[in-house]
Amino acid sequence: MHSLIRLPLLAATTLAFSSALSAQTELGAHHVDIGVALEGGALVLHWHDETADIEYAPGDAYAFIPLTSFITRPIGSAWDFTGAIAGGTIYVAPQDDATPDVIFLGLAAEEIADGNLVGNSVTFSLVGVTGPGHFSLYLTDSFGEPVAGLGSASGPGSLNFITGRHEDYNWGFTAPGVYAVTLTVNGLLNDGFGTAVSDTATFTFAVGTAIPEPSSAAALAGLAILGLSLTRRRARA
């Protein structure tokens, strides 16, 4: 069963790498997580629309952030990780869900129960970003100070994450356009051997612009792959 599940996800991921045009379902105005599950001994990255309780393979959906959702970068070097200049614009999916028509987006490992992974933790790493500007994932703490997570301006980075938890972040982009954000998640199975497991996937973000319809050829390829793949729909635990 493991290979039957993984193969179509890998195929979908490959298509996403080849072209962001494969992303079909727009995720906006919902609470959504980029989640990691442990299925058949393998880590599996995916979108999880928490509001609708629907999961999508990374290449089957994209996050939309309207141009109306932006901040002006505060002054101070603590904000340099965003890649924006002080006073510059950062388009953002905010951590506080203050605007109901903007996606409320987090990272999640809550589908993985304690005891399955060594240290009950996984590590998210930013592998690459393509797009017209910089990408950053960050928090502001209880006192308003920025806490950098991952960002293209600061180069490859990683984020340790406890299983069983989820966290809502600010997802910032410094220019309108389509971004492909590639993440890797790593963990060690608690199988007595510490077997390393990982998954890599590319997630698409559309900032102020709709994802164009795929070309005919790409659509046909997508249909062929979808015929093999599983749309991830699962009831939330």
Add this chain to the structure above:
Amino acid sequence: MHLLRLFLVMPALVGSGLVARAQVYLTSGHIDLNVGYAAPAAAFGLYAHHTPPGASGPVDEPIDHAAFFVADTGGKFPTAGGLLPFLGQLGQPVWLIPQNSPPATIPWVGFGGYGIGGAEGRAAQDLSVFDPLPALTGSATIPAVKITFLGFSGPAGADFALWQTGPTGAPALFFSNRPGTTAPQSFGLREGQHVHFNWGFSQPGFYRVRLRLEGNIGGMPAPSRDFAVDFAISVLPLYEQWRRAADRFTAVERAAAAIGGKLADPDRDGLPNLLEYALGGEPRLPDPAFAPTLVPAAATPTLRFQRVADPLLTYAVEASVDLVAWTELWRSTGAANLNGPVEVADPAPLSPAAPRRFLRLRVSFGD
């Protein structure tokens, strides 16, 4: 000649409808204060929505049966007071339940508009009957309820606040006891919404935060009863420490209202657990002698009982001639509560014209 009669009424637990509160202290994990609404009964519910250890899925614990403990480890910020203008004094400690990245050693308390038994928009008794509240939530289409902060009780001089930070870090204050803030003392919760806030407390101790829920159904207001959410900051209340000490109750028993609850009487000696505590008894050892007694040969009717030095307890001795109308003779709470015996005399003389007097002791907790 008439026989003068004096009656001693068994002690009573009273607490403004809150008598059975806080069976379980939640000390870690992700918990949402979840709102449900039973339309047929027009009744709101507020629940601690969480997944207990070993459980297969989340449960909705009525908030009257749950409380939250914020330990120093993870919850205390030793010199952070005053960094936010609405919380604490400059350089003094504050205790936080953060909006983001909570440590595993404290409960992570958010809000959910899930309805009973659900998660994020999928539930029975959900909020779908309510009108949207666009002025509060920004949505003209999604049903919503208003959550209003009515106030709190806590340590003298303490601050309490609820706020969020967003992508710029600027705090958006929702609840605050500080005069002069712009806190609206309310916020809107959308159907199915899941959201976290920063909870701030400026002193160790026991806090009871009072909330009211309200929505509109077809334009008509539908308010809830008042709810209370209890927090123990830095130290567990003495009563909870007592329950956990000397093998009185296991964790499972503490969570079982019929055994470890304030109104339970597991040793069947007529004294429920809270009275066992308040009168110096033991909950698993039948000892009815700890019940209040009448002082023999006293000049006037006099009630004697043991008191414990717990400022959250309120003792009140009341008298009645008909068991209907009661007059308070004496009250003790806060710092006035000291360890040791207490005798309270009833000043009203018994006479042939008033041959009967009833005395009772009322004990309440945290109100």
